[in-house]
Amino acid sequence: NAGVTQTPKFRILKIGQSMTLQCTQDMNHNYMYWYRQDPGMGLKLIYYSVGAGITDKGEVPNGYNVSRSTTEDFPLRLELAAPSQTSVYFCASSAHGTGSGYTFGSGTRLTVV
Amino acid sequence: SQKIEQNSEALNIQEGKTATLTCNYTNYSPAYLQWYRQDPGRGPVFLLLIRENEKEKRKERLKVTFDTTLKQSLFHITASQPADSATYLCALAKAAGNKLTFGGGTRVLVKP
Numbered sequence: 001n002a003g004v005t006q007t008p009k010f011r012i013l014k015i016g017q018s019m020t021l022q023c024t025q026d027m028n029h030n031y032m033y034w035y036r037q038d039p040g041m042g043l044k045l046i047y048y049s050v051g052a053g054i055t056d057k058g059e060v061p062n063g064y065n066v067s068r069s070t071t072e073d074f075p076l077r078l079e080l081a082a083p084s085q086t087s088v089y090f091c092a093s094s095a096h097g098t099g100s101g102y103t104f105g106s107g108t109r110l111t112v113v
Numbered sequence: 114s115q116k117i118e119q120n121s122e123a124l125n126i127q128e129g130k131t132a133t134l135t136c137n138y139t140n141y142s143p144a145y146l147q148w149y150r151q152d153p154g155r156g157p158v159f160l161l162l163i164r165e166n167e168k169e170k171r172k173e174r175l176k177v178t179f180d181t182t183l184k185q186s187l188f189h190i191t192a193s194q195p196a197d198s199a200t201y202l203c204a205l206a207k208a209a210g211n212k213l214t215f216g217g218g219t220r221v222l223v224k225p
Contacts (some may be wrong), residue, residue, distance in 0.1 A: 004156075031211070042117070042202065042215035043157070050211060058212060090156050098145055098206030098213045101159030 002026050006091050006105035013081040013112045021076040021108050023091030031094045032074040036087040081112045115140045117216035124221045132190040134219045136203035144208035146186050151200045193223045
């Protein structure tokens with residue numbers, strides 16, 4: 001099993017540009033999450049989804065958007081990139097929400113200049 | 114406000130000894146507490162989950178305790194090995210909630 005796959009691994013954006021971070025999982029998990037991790041800090045929840053067609057905001061949703069049209073895919077959209085969005089982004093999925101362990105992807109390192 | 118605290122100072126330990134990490138929380142009543150391992154440049158890897166009604170959980174050389182009175186979890190790595198060197202994250206979630214909140218992590222360095 002591939003688990004959770006994120007693309008791209010690295011990206012440099014200019015201020016004001018937009019991009020989509022891709023995330024796909026092959027474990028048939030209903031729950032999916034996007035986190036960001038700043039250097040030396042814990043992970044902060046951006047958005048999450050409890051199933052196809054259902055999304056909700058996490059702790060730091062401003063500047064981001066998500067969609068969940070299929071069980072497998074949960075893309076994260078950055079509109080009008082800002083330097084404050086420079087971070088490492090992790091996608092995760094779980095079988096039973098917070099009552100089971102999360103499987104994380106390998107991350108996307110984004111720099112906004 | 115809710116707070117999850119892990120020791121931000123690195124824990125240096127000799128191979129073969131037991132490493133003990135602490136996760137303290139305030140203004141929180143978690144139903145689940147999870148521990149993850151994170152290596153540099155990689156995503157976190159799930160290790161253990163313990164529920165509020167469980168006092169202790171073990172998996173191979175790992176042991177987690179959960180004291181809801183002290184609002185604290187302890188994570189033990191027994192017979193530590195250099196390969197155990199990593200950052201360890203604790204994370205908490207409320208019952209019937211969908212948000213797993215992470216602490217800042219503690220870096221462990223096991224010296225041969």
